[in-house]
Amino acid sequence: ARYDLVIVGMGSAGLVAAEFAARLGLRVAAVESDRIGGDCLWTGCVPSKTLLAAARAAHTMRTAERHGLPAVEPEIDHARVWRRIREVQQEIASTDDSPERYEAMGVQLVRGRARLAGPHAVAVEGRTLETRFVLLCTGSRPAVPELPGLAEAGFETSESVFELEAPPASWVVIGGGPIGTELAQGFRRLGMDVSLLQRGTRLLPRDEPELTQRLADRLRDEGVDVQLETSVERVEVSNGKKVVYGREGRWEADGLLVAAGRTPAIAGLGLEEVGVRAGARGVEVDAHLRTSVPSIYAVGDVAGRYLFTHSAAAEAGVALRNMFFPGKDKPAELVPWCTFTDPELAHAGLTVSEARERYGKDAEAATIELTRSDRARAEAETEGRIVLALRKDKIVGAHILAPSAGELIHELVLAIRKGIRLRKLFELVHVYPTISTSISMLAGEAAVENALRYRRLVRKESA
Numbered sequence: 001a002r003y004d005l006v007i008v009g010m011g012s013a014g015l016v017a018a019e020f021a022a023r024l025g026l027r028v029a030a031v032e033s034d035r036i037g038g039d040c041l042w043t044g045c046v047p048s049k050t051l052l053a054a055a056r057a058a059h060t061m062r063t064a065e066r067h068g069l070p071a072v073e074p075e076i077d078h079a080r081v082w083r084r085i086r087e088v089q090q091e092i093a094s095t096d097d098s099p100e101r102y103e104a105m106g107v108q109l110v111r112g113r114a115r116l117a118g119p120h121a122v123a124v125e126g127r128t129l130e131t132r133f134v135l136l137c138t139g140s141r142p143a144v145p146e147l148p149g150l151a152e153a154g155f156e157t158s159e160s161v162f163e164l165e166a167p168p169a170s171w172v173v174i175g176g177g178p179i180g181t182e183l184a185q186g187f188r189r190l191g192m193d194v195s196l197l198q199r200g201t202r203l204l205p206r207d208e209p210e211l212t213q214r215l216a217d218r219l220r221d222e223g224v225d226v227q228l229e230t231s232v233e234r235v236e237v238s239n240g241k242k243v244v245y246g247r248e249g250r251w252e253a254d255g256l257l258v259a260a261g262r263t264p265a266i267a268g269l270g271l272e273e274v275g276v277r278a279g280a281r282g283v284e285v286d287a288h289l290r291t292s293v294p295s296i297y298a299v300g301d302v303a304g305r306y307l308f309t310h311s312a313a314a315e316a317g318v319a320l321r322n323m324f325f326p327g328k329d330k331p332a333e334l335v336p337w338c339t340f341t342d343p344e345l346a347h348a349g350l351t352v353s354e355a356r357e358r359y360g361k362d363a364e365a366a367t368i369e370l371t372r373s374d375r376a377r378a379e380a381e382t383e384g385r386i387v388l389a390l391r392k393d394k395i396v397g398a399h400i401l402a403p404s405a406g407e408l409i410h411e412l413v414l415a416i417r418k419g420i421r422l423r424k425l426f427e428l429v430h431v432y433p434t435i436s437t438s439i440s441m442l443a444g445e446a447a448v449e450n451a452l453r454y455r456r457l458v459r460k461e462s463a
Contacts, residue, residue: 003027003131005323006122008114008269011038013137013300013312015097020320022105029129030107031114031122037097039139039158039301040309041089047162048182049340050085055189056342059222062189066380076191079166086162115270119295123270133295133323136276136283137316138269140262140301145174149235153242155256167192168254172244174232176203178339180259181219185341188224195225195251197232197244204339208351208387208399215345215401218383227251264302279304288328289319297323299331306335336413338406343384346405348413350397355389364390366422368442370402375433379403386438388412393421393446408436423447 004026007014014030015037021028035042058074065071095101099109112125122129142157144150158179161167171187173180176198184196196203196219203219203226204212216226227248235256236243243252264282271277277284277292281304289297297319300312311332318331336348355363370376370384381403389397398412415425425443430436 003029003108003129005029005133005135005320006031006114006129006131007135007137008122009038009136009138009265009300009302010036010102010109011137011139011300011312012040012309013139013316014038014135015102016313017135017137017299017316017320018102018107019105020317021324022102022107024320024324026324028107029110029131030102031110031112031124031129033111033113035093036099036102036109037089037093041092041097043159043162044179045309046089046092047085048158048179048186050088051081051162051190052182052186052340052342054081054084055186058191059189059342078190078192081190082162082164082166113268115268116274116276116296117270118274119293133297135316135319135323136269136291136296136298136302137300137312138265138302139312140264140282140307142258143261143263144258145232145260147232147235149237150258153235153237153256155235155242155258157258161257169193170253171195171255171257172197172242172251172253173257173259174244175259175261176200176226176228177259177261178204178337180257181215182340183257183259184224184226185219185222188219188222193225193253194223195227195253197227197230197246197251199230199232201229203228204345207339207345207347209353211345211385211387211399211401214383214385215339215341215343218343219341225251262301262307264304266302287330288322289315289331290322305331306337308335308337311335334413334417336409338409340406343381343402344400344405346398346400346409348398348409349395349416350389351399352387352389352397355391355396359391359396362391363396366390366442366446368438370435370438372441373433373435373438375435375437376402378433386442388422388442390422393423393450394419395422402435402438404435408439411436411439421446423450 005021005028007030010032018030061072061074115123117123170193173184173196184194188194202212203216230246232246234245241252242256282302283298285303299315299319301307315331338346352365366388368386371382376382384402387399395415423446426447430440
């Protein structure tokens with residue numbers, strides 16, 4: 001049978017594409033060599049957020065005096081926490097991400113490793129699927145640095161750490177990006193000793209510098225040994241411990257987690273044979289997510305634009321729209337993200353320094369501390385800040401260090417996308433008391449400053 005679409009990879013992008021295509025009445029086949037659900041379900045978002053939820057509960061018990069309650073040191077059964085991670089995964093795998101759900105839609109699931117056999121053909125375990133279009137969404141894998149002794153010592157990545165029956169009592173984490181930073185805090189709150197090694201001058205180098213510094217201080221206050229500007233040179237095993245050596249010192253622990261970035265999953269796809277160009281970041285795509293072969297599209301991590309579940313899903317929708325509808329659309333360039341530490345750190349658009357580099361004297365910053373938020377005071381969560389990058393009062397960047405920052409950022413993403421001035425957000429009545437009231441307060445200050453420019457027009461009582 002000839003298909004309208006063959007999807008290679010049933011992770012975040014593939015799931016969205018399969019459902020969209022099936023609802024359009026298209027003939028769809030989806031090829032998957034592993035478990036349906038991809039990294040998000042099995043090695044990324046779902047297991048890590050489940051772990052962080054347990055870690056937050058433990059931290060709340062430990063710091064209950066903030067709420068006028070006696071502090072309690074929790075009795076933590078790590079194996080039980082890891083079992084709950086698998087229970088949540090299985091719940092999703094048996095419902096929203098179940099193979100039966102997609103088969104009921106009319107999607108033909110094909111198990112095995114896919115290889116491009118031509119512009120309109122995909123080979124799977126000796127079978128060839130003929131198709132009008134191919135969508136590559138094979139994702140990415142953890143990048144493993146070439147360190148002497150690393151393989152011999154043994155290590156975990158995001159692909160293996162949640163498969164453990166129970167975690168070790170202590171960790172050295174290599175890499176201060178989102179995965180390393182989140183898990184370092186989570187491990188520590190669950191009672192494990194943690195050293196977090198980052199090569200750069202700060203954690204989360206793509207985020208607003210001032211807020212990443214505050215977050216690093218928070219992790220240190222909670223007992224994480226945060227080491228910046230650290231060059232890891234080799235790994236050894238000594239007395240049963242994994243020992244990481246660098247120019248700046250040595251760190252040892254029972255477990256070693258490598259969280260040093262991602263690499264596109266393109267091996268074995270047969271890209272070169274059919275003329276699909278690829279580079280270090282992954283499969284090269286044009287402004288419409290089409291590869292160098294017009295019938296083959298690529299989205300998500302494998303295309304290297306933004307390595308996020310939500311971006312992959314959005315790109316999948318754009319790719320299908322471009323395949324099967326008249327005209328062409330482009331994927332969003334404004335993609336927010338959030339690192340789910342506590343407090344969370346959310347990001348959209350330009351940082352303040354990026355705005356100043358781009359717009360010069362027209363750029364400015366607007367900030368507000370959570371200490372001014374009544375809800376943050378009530379929740380004993382005043383450690384945080386909202387930072388906006390402005391160009392002549394229009395919001396061009398938004399950065400939030402706060403509880404639920406990932407929920408708060410969307411209002412500001414819309415403002416950036418629509419070119420809305422900060423003061424116009426004051427016209428939107430925000431619910432009180434919420435953390436988002438702080439956005440309204442910032443907008444209110446901008447509105448007052450604008451009004452003061454016209455104070456000469458204020459009607460005064462005549463003498």
